[in-house]
Amino acid sequence: MSTPAPEAAPDTSRIHNIGYRSYAGPRLGRAYARRSLYSQSLRGAYGLGRSAKSKVLPMTLAAVMFIPALIMVSISVYLEAKTLFWEYTQYAVFLQLVIAVFLASQAPQSVSRDLRFRTVPLYFSRPIERADYVLAKYGAMSSALFILTATPLVIMWIGSMLAKMDFAEQARMFGQGLVSVAVLSVLFGGIGLVMAALTPRRGFGVAAVIAALTISYGAVSTLQGIAFATDNTGAIVWLGLFSPVTLVIGLQNAFLGAPASFPAEAEVGAGAGAVYLAVILALVAACYGILMRRYRKVGL
Numbered sequence: 001m002s003t004p005a006p007e008a009a010p011d012t013s014r015i016h017n018i019g020y021r022s023y024a025g026p027r028l029g030r031a032y033a034r035r036s037l038y039s040q041s042l043r044g045a046y047g048l049g050r051s052a053k054s055k056v057l058p059m060t061l062a063a064v065m066f067i068p069a070l071i072m073v074s075i076s077v078y079l080e081a082k083t084l085f086w087e088y089t090q091y092a093v094f095l096q097l098v099i100a101v102f103l104a105s106q107a108p109q110s111v112s113r114d115l116r117f118r119t120v121p122l123y124f125s126r127p128i129e130r131a132d133y134v135l136a137k138y139g140a141m142s143s144a145l146f147i148l149t150a151t152p153l154v155i156m157w158i159g160s161m162l163a164k165m166d167f168a169e170q171a172r173m174f175g176q177g178l179v180s181v182a183v184l185s186v187l188f189g190g191i192g193l194v195m196a197a198l199t200p201r202r203g204f205g206v207a208a209v210i211a212a213l214t215i216s217y218g219a220v221s222t223l224q225g226i227a228f229a230t231d232n233t234g235a236i237v238w239l240g241l242f243s244p245v246t247l248v249i250g251l252q253n254a255f256l257g258a259p260a261s262f263p264a265e266a267e268v269g270a271g272a273g274a275v276y277l278a279v280i281l282a283l284v285a286a287c288y289g290i291l292m293r294r295y296r297k298v299g300l
Contacts, residue, residue, distance in 0.1 A: 041140035073159025088177025089258035107192035108205030142189035190287030
């Protein structure tokens with residue numbers, strides 16, 4: 001007796017039209033994506049577009065940066081002073097701790113969250129590439145620092161005009177101050193992003209940035225003090241090459257008319273200033289290269 005053939009399973013496959021439509025609009029491309037990422041990152045550095053809680057720290061630090069300039073301008077105008085109490089090139093150095101805290105809080109926010117939530121590969125889908133991501137983040141952080149450090153200088157310059165100080169002299173010193181904080185912003189921004197990009201943990205990133213800026217400055221300043229106490233004044237200038245803050249101090253002393261701030265008022269000559277400039281450029285290039293290497297690896 002033959003076994004009946006099994007019945008074929010009913011065909012349950014279906015094609016459903018769920019309404020997807022092909023996109024027929026303009027393709028804005030890499031440049032637009034890069035600008036959008038830059039704008040979003042710059043706004044995020046000051047908490048714009050984020051929760052109210054995220055705005056508290058950056059806005060507070062910005063106020064701390066601006067208030068001394070406003071006080072100094074008010075006193076200068078009231079006393080009809082002929083010069084400001086601080087040089088334009090000295091302002092950011094005096095308030096370097098505020099800058100370090102701002103960078104330590106915002107650099108991890110800019111890059112660590114993308115690493116922690118594994119969203120970086122999404123950025124690298126079409127059309128944006130790794131270089132676009134790095135340039136946008138680096139540019140945004142440098143721009144945020146420049147806004148933080150240049151705005152007090154603008155306040156000081158406006159105050160000097162209200163106090164009827166010499167226009168040509170104040171304009172020259174104001175320009176030197178802007179160049180100084182621009183160099184500081186690019187250098188610090190790169191260092192902060194590198195420290196933050198090495199770990200997805202925000203706390204570790206904050207500690208690394210603080211250590212890279214403040215601890216290195218304290219160590220170099222201590223060694224310079226020891227060199228001065230032991231009459232090794234020739235070493236003071238060269239020790240300044242080993243801290244981001246003292247690099248900026250030495251560069252502006254050599255080329256931007258800033259007063260000598262090292263122990264024993266050691267002057268940074270043109271030759272040593274060229275070395276300072278070369279080290280700064282090398283550090284900026286190294287930061288960009290490390291970020292490119294980091295995101296080439298993390299995007300796999």
